[in-house]
Structures are given as structure tokens and as C-alpha cells.
Amino acid sequence: MLDVAGISKRFGDLQVLSDISFTVTRGETVCVLGPSGSGKSTLLRCINWLERPDAGQIYLNGDRIGINNGGVVMSDRELSRVRTRIGMVFQHFALWPHLTVLQNLMEAPVQVQRRPAAEVREEAMALLAKVGLSDKADVFPARLSGGQKQRVGIARALAMKPDVLLFDEPTSALDPELVGEVLLVMRELAREGRTMVIVTHEMGFARDAATRILFMDRGRVVETGPPERFFVSPDTERARQFIQRYA
Ligand code: ADP
Ligand code: MG
Numbered sequence: 174m175l176d177v178a179g180i181s182k183r184f185g186d187l188q189v190l191s192d193i194s195f196t197v198t199r200g201e202t203v204c205v206l207g208p209s210g211s212g213k214s215t216l217l218r219c220i221n222w223l224e225r226p227d228a229g230q231i232y233l234n235g236d237r238i239g240i241n242n243g244g245v246v247m248s249d250r251e252l253s254r255v256r257t258r259i260g261m262v263f264q265h266f267a268l269w270p271h272l273t274v275l276q277n278l279m280e281a282p283v284q285v286q287r288r289p290a291a292e293v294r295e296e297a298m299a300l301l302a303k304v305g306l307s308d309k310a311d312v313f314p315a316r317l318s319g320g321q322k323q324r325v326g327i328a329r330a331l332a333m334k335p336d337v338l339l340f341d342e343p344t345s346a347l348d349p350e351l352v353g354e355v356l357l358v359m360r361e362l363a364r365e366g367r368t369m370v371i372v373t374h375e376m377g378f379a380r381d382a383a384t385r386i387l388f389m390d391r392g393r394v395v396e397t398g399p400p401e402r403f404f405v406s407p408d409t410e411r412a413r414q415f416i417q418r419y420a
Contacts, residue, residue, distance in 0.1 A: 174199045174368050175337050180219050180229035182212075189215045191392045193229070197337065200366035204379035204400075207389035208415065213372040216389070217339045220370070221259045222252055233258055233336055257285050260330030260338040264346050266322040268314040274301065274325050275310040278332045286333065293332070300328040304358050320351030327358055338362070340371040376420040380404050388412050 175197040182190040189212045197203050205213050218224035220231055222239040225246075231238040238255055241247045247255065268277050278297035282288045301307050304324040314322055323343055330338055343359070344352045356378050362369065363382045373379055379386060379400060386403040388396040388411075396403065396412045404420060407413050 174201075174234060175220070175370070176230075176232040177216075177220065178230045178232070180216070180226045180231070182215055182219055182224065182226050189392050190219065190226070193392075193394055195387060195394060195397065197368060197370060199368055201384045202363040202367075202369045202371065202382055203385050203387055204383035205370060205372045205387045205389060206374075206376075206379060206415065207395075211389040212392040213389055214341050217261070217341050217370065217372060220339060221256050221261060222247070253285055257281055257333045258336045260333055260335035262323070262326050262330050262338065262340045262343050264342040266314070266319075266326045266346075268322060268325060268329070270314055273311050273313055274306065274317070277314070277325060278329050281329075282332050282334075297328070297332055300331050301325075303331075303361075304328045305354075318351060319347045320354045323347065323351075323355045324358055327355075327362075337368045337370065340369065340373070342372055342374065344373070344375060374419065376404075376416075380420070388415065390415075 177193060177195050180190055180193040193216060205216070207213055215224055219226045225239065239247055241251055269280065272280060275297055278300060279290065279293050282293040283290050298307065298310065301310055304327060306321060306324055309317065309321065314325065317325065344355050347355065356375060359371070359378070360382050383400045386398060386400050387394055388403065390411050396407060396409050403412065404416060407416060
């Protein structure tokens with residue numbers, strides 16, 4: 174489904190990602206763990222070309238992201254089309270404040286994917302029901318709690334019918350009592366077999382919802398494996414220290 178092949182990225186003198194490779198198969202929930210500054214956000218941003226990698230390739234179902242068939246960097250137009258196949262959920266929600274909840278869900282499917290508004294509206298209402306927010310369709314984001322905003326963020330990502338969903342610390346900005354309602358939605362998506370890459374510090378969630386852990390440190394994938402193995406008997410000292418500290 175998603176193939177990340179040899180991605181490297183530097184900012185000035187700082188090598189942020191060094192030769193990152195991994196594949197995500199259909200239906201997998203991959204949780205990316207690692208200390209702050211290890212390059213997790215930059216990796217997600219490179220996958221959908223919000224950040225342009227210095228080297229390496231990203232393939233989604235065999236189609237290369239960022240570089241078109243002619244071998245040149247995609248235009249903004251091409252990029253926004255290809256990005257609708259990659260749903261992104263951000264730490265700070267990134268909802269459009271001037272649009273209602275329903276309009277937030279409908280914007281990309283109608284404007285970028287050019288799908289019929291009536292059909293998109295019906296699907297959007299079903300998604301709001303799925304995340305428990307049917308009654309908030311006509312409300313503006315400012316009126317929502319953080320947990321509700323993030324559930325809208327997830328529904329909005331799903332509205333594009335993406336092949337893969339990327340989450341960047343979706344619960345880190347939330348008050349502790351609001352984390353659970355968002356994790357519940359994410360657990361349900363994992364159970365449904367959505368293909369997801371989730372950067373998180375929620376170790377309990379990673380332990381019981383991930384099919385695989387990717388542990389990063391200093392811009393490299395240091396360790397990868399099923400959660401049962403990663404949390405119980407990690408291969409590396411760095412992973413052991415990380416688990417001791419956070420899990
Ligand atoms: P993480 O998400 O794991 O905390 P990031 O990917 O955000 O890590 O950042 C990795 C490193 O890259 C950090 O040292 C950060 O300061 C640096 N970095 C991230 N984005 C930029 C940028 N646009 N310009 C310069 N440095 C950046
Ligand atoms: Mg980050």
C-alpha cells in the first residue's frame with residue numbers, strides 16, 4: 174500500500190532523516206514511536222510531500238508521490254490531487270475556522286476530488302455519525318472541545334476516502350480527559366482494517382492497536398517489529414530506555 178524507500182532529509186547542517194525505508198501493507202496500523210526531535214513529523218510530512226525529501230522515493234499503491242510520470246516534480250495541482258489519497262490528521266486539528274463542521278468535511282471531496290456535492294454530503298453525515306458528532310454538523314469549529322475538533326479532523330480525513338491515513342500526535346494537544354474519545358475512534362478504525370501510520374506517545378494505544386511498531390531515533394529507524402516483541406523484549410538499548418521512560 175505504502176512504500177517508503179530510502180528517504181533522507183536535511184535542514185541546513187542538520188540531517189533529520191537518514192535513509193528511511195519501510196512498507197505498510199493494506200490494513201496495517203503502524204505506530205511510529207521515538208524521542209522528540211527524532212524526525213517523526215518530518216517523515217510524515219515527506220510522505221505526502223509537505224516537505225520535499227532530498228533523496229528516496231514514496232509509492233502509494235505503486236504510484237510515485239511528488240514526481241510525475243515525466244520525472245519532474247509535481248505541480249501544486251498534481252500534488253493536491255495525489256494528496257487526497259493520503260489522509261492527514263494533525264496535532265492542532267487544522268480545521269478551517271470559517272467553515273462549519275459539515276463544510277470542513279465536504280471541502281476537499283467537492284473542490285479537489287470534484288465529486289457530486291449531494292453524494293459527498295450524505296457520506297459526510299455518515300462519517301459524523303461514526304465519530305459521534307451528528308449534532309455538530311452546522312456548528313463552527315470554535316464551538317467544539319478539543320476532542321470534538323480532533324474527531325472532526327479524523328472524519329474530514331476519511332471523507333476523501335484515502336488509501337492511507339497519517340496521524341501526527343493526534344492526542345498531544347488535548348486535555349487528558351479528552352484523549353480517550355479520540356483514541357476510541359482510532360481503535361475502531363484499526364479494527365476496521367484501515368491502513369494507518371500513527372505518530373503517538375500513547376504507549377497503551379500503540380501496544381494494543383498497532384500491528385507493528387517503528388521506533389525512530391536521530392533520524393533513523395532503529396527498530397521495527399510487532400508490539401508484543403517491541404514492548405517486552407526490544408532489540409536495542411535505545412528502545413529499552415525509551416520504553417522504560419514512557420511506557
Ligand atoms: P519529531 O516529530 O520526532 O519531534 P521533527 O521531525 O519535528 O521531530 O524534527 C526533527 C528535527 O528537525 C528537529 O531537530 C527539528 O528542530 C528539525 N526541524 C524540523 N522542521 C524543520 C524546519 N522546517 N527547518 C529546520 N529544522 C527543522
Ligand atoms: Mg513531531
